[in-house]
Amino acid sequence: MEINLPALFGQLLIGLINGSFYALLSLGLAVIFGMLNIINFAHGAQYMMGAFAAYFLLQFAGLNYWWALILAPVIVGGIGILIERAFLQWLYKLDHLYGLLLTFGLALIIQGLFRHQYGSSGLPYQIPPQLTGVRDLGFTFLPNYRAWVIGMSLAVCLGTWFMIEKTRLGAYLRAATENPTLVRAFGINVPRMITLTYGFGVALAALAGVMAAPIYAVNPTMGADLIIVVFAVVVIGGMGSIMGAIVTGFGLGVIEGLTKYFFPEASNTVIFVIMVIVLVTRPAGLFGRAA
């Protein structure tokens, strides 16, 4: 088999881009699950809201990409906080499955409303002028914006990991995950921490949405299928480990990219096939602890 290097690197790059989004989204899911014990099915819809928030900020407020990068996660994260206060807080005493069902319902509502308003065709969002152009790496061409997405995603993921694993706030969070009653007895406002954690996880999804806007068109259904792939990523990595979510996200993106080059028919399904193999050989996931 003759290997066409530029094409291979091209697919690898796309794989890394997809991996950046898998990592950001599965990280958000893992953070939320750790604290709330809820699988946030609305994560894909919140990612889509992030992209739309960037679009609205540009269209109606004239605020550019850089503003959107800060404001969209704040706005959508704020909506997430409202969702937690209005709906999710009543579910913590119930079976975890109710959280999945409720957030699935929310995802249907959010996606339905956006589709009702904007149809299924994508809305364009320009790459910010500072990041247009490509860089010649000798063996391939790297568009600046894509390099930015990969770098930014890595930075955010590692920053989150550092915050949770190495800071005092993160220690509170991990302690509250293990034993909320005891942490409360120490005078820490655990319910507020839970609310903020959900807001933070949602903000991560929205940030991914803003970064995705110039690459994929801004589309009401952009998160619907993506979230299922991210679920598979989460099953493969196991949600017990923050670093596991990041590594699995990027790794699977790259594998998917390679598959697109070597065996394009399987590129849609490769992550699911890997999930099956992992479940058969290591049921707890690559980085998970046995339940």
Next chain:
Amino acid sequence: MTQASETITAPAEAHSHKSEMIAFAIMVLVLAVLPAFVYPPFLMKALCFALFACAFNLLIGYVGLLSFGHALYFGWASYFAAHLAKVGKISIPYWAGSWQWLTITNSPMVPELAIFLAVFGAAVLGLIAGSIAIRRQGIYFAMITLALAQMMYFFALQAPFTGGEDGIQPVPRGHLFGLFNLADERVMYVFVLVVFLLGFLLIYRVIHSPFGEVLKAIRENEQRAISLGYKTDRYKLVAFTLSAAIAGLAGAIKPFVVQNASLTDVHWSMSGEVVLMTLLGGLGTIFGPVVGAFTIIAMQNYLAAFGQWVTIIQGTIFVLCVLLFRRGIIGEIANLFRIRL
């Protein structure tokens, strides 16, 4: 937060089966009379979904397993039945120095055989998917079943025999056992009703068998069931396969009713719909899924002109059911009158 104190369970159980018998008689009577008042094709479609929801409920309501990918068995059985009844070609790849195709049969099949093989196919898919998914519990189980269904959705999109975006159509109805002409709408209705009732009674029988009691024990406390010596994984796998087969039966009837098989039935949104039907009707109630399915299908039918509002309303029903009435319609009625339904 670490311990779930309320599990997904059936309402308080009374001792008498009398309420169930009466409700069953009423249901049969209503379904027998209804075609005189309501458009029969709509009823037949609703019956397919009712059986589908009953099959799904067998898992969530009686074993406590949330399968978020039940469209896989429903949709694939629908493809199998449609293909066998329309084309009938079965080719199996085998290795003899190079890959060859062994063609077993090449002519359209009679409906009963097509349906039987489709149910068998769904059961095999259920056995495979189930044996993978039961390796993890709770929330992971739901995510795995969803991911497996999505994988099979992409296979359905790419496999040549499914017709991709076009689906398989038109599916001929043919003659059942060479005797009954299913093209006759009345004959078709009776056939669908009989299949539905048989499936319904099978599920009822399973739930009230010793096997069903073990399933309920697993739902209530799996660790305890294990410590009592039950191999819970085996019970879960058998229940999963059975549920997939009955969902497959519902799916195998559907192409004969609507005369096509399409991607809609294997899509994740269909998996979501069957969850909604069961949740709305009442998880862990025998009649709940039937009522839920009729309600949702009727709503889709009458609100079809409103486009995306159907999705929005469905999402809203999800939220309301989870927050306000987790027992569902039938569960609330059963609870109100302290009877078992």
